[in-house]
Amino acid sequence: MLTLFHHPLFANCRFVRVSFGEYGEELALIEEKPWLRRREFLSLNPAATLPVLLAEGDTPIVGATVIAEYLDETRGVLKRDRRLFAEDPFVRAEIRRLVDWYLVKMEADVVRHLVRERVLKPVMGAEFGGGSPDSTALRAARANVRQHMKYTNWLAGTRNWLAGARLTYADMAGAASLSVLDYLGEINWSEYPAAKDWYTRMKSRPSFRPLLADRVRGLTPTSHYADLDF
Amino acid sequence: MLTLFHHPLFANCRFVRVSFGEYGEELALIEEKPWLRRREFLSLNPAATLPVLLAEGDTPIVGATVIAEYLDETRGVLKRDRRLFAEDPFVRAEIRRLVDWYLVKMEADVVRHLVRERVLKPVMGAEFGGGSPDSTALRAARANVRQHMKYTNWLAGTRNWLAGARLTYADMAGAASLSVLDYLGEINWSEYPAAKDWYTRMKSRPSFRPLLADRVRGLTPTSHYADLDF
Incomplete structure (x- = not known):
């Protein structure tokens, strides 16, 4: 292992x-x-x-x-x-573009900030930058959630899976990022029906079970976090 | 083409x-x-x-x-x-780690800020965030140059090329990043002899010639920028 x-x-x-x-x-x-x-x-x-x-x-x-x-x-x-990847170099490039979209761009625009302010700072010592959340950083990150959810909703509404016909790393990256925001209750799912339908399929997969069981000290997830029919 | x-x-x-x-x-x-x-x-x-x-x-x-x-x-x-890549999955992972080091980490710690403040802001309209450089941002970026140059100096001093025995994408990424800082005169080369030796080899390559001929409006490069024996 x-x-x-x-x-x-x-x-x-x-x-x-x-x-x-x-x-x-x-x-x-x-x-x-x-x-x-x-x-x-x-x-x-x-x-x-x-x-x-x-x-x-x-x-x-x-x-x-x-x-x-x-x-x-x-x-x-x-x-x-x-296989979570493709043979064709163009499809591979599209999968990689979307993995970077979620794990680099959405991470820098949204996820990193919400996690730092809401999850890490309360448990980090003051000497490591811990303390109470910075409301300006929270507001800026939350303002960016919408753009990323709209893009995910568009992808999920026009394709079977995020990068096309098959389940790929793009879905793993998108669902991993959204699962963090969902734990924190930062997604208003009713505005994004296609994204919600896709994410429901993702969170029903056996590979997702360990993530849905995760708990962080002092921070309970939203009530529907581990609910497969939310 | x-x-x-x-x-x-x-x-x-x-x-x-x-x-x-x-x-x-x-x-x-x-x-x-x-x-x-x-x-x-x-x-x-x-x-x-x-x-x-x-x-x-x-x-x-x-x-x-x-x-x-x-x-x-x-x-x-x-x-x-x-080939600028390798066959072996472990060597491939090391090349990718270093490409990310330069193009993601050094970019976020240093390069992006110096380029935005010194190259872009003077030519961007005020409505797009242009204007005079932010000295706090410049100072923060410059404080990080040293760490990245020390790491490059260590890599160049202990390996033939940055990722090991052969020329790879890692060298392209490192040299591309350092060439931007060198254009801007932000590197004190005398402190980093191994990095300087490696970068001299890189900038002597025919593939580098077009980069050394680049000029940005209103910003002349340092005098040694295009000099192959600096």
């Missing part, structure tokens, strides 16, 4: 967990607090970011998209219909 | 240009001002970011790393010794 250094409410880490889950592969999870900059963790990843996978021979593979490419090259390529 | 929407001083765009240059493939360049959010450009890339490649059939390929993967899948794989 491979090991993943992660945080339960980081979208990039959730993406890796569901992607391994789709291939039926269990991961040993180690919860890392990257702001502590532990020396052992820095030796695995000098950027001090999550996730980091300890692959075969304990070789560190750093970052969600890098891990996804590694997973595809070493496992996915053998999965035929269940 | 394929077309690239780019900005001459964006590291992510320079990375794509030198990578195509290494394979002897010319690109038609269109300079895009992404802050104007032109409708035609948004239809190619709703994220309104650069670079965007118009590949075969005018299919847009969005983002530097996505373009690099596409380039490898459609050209690089046939280049044998000249």
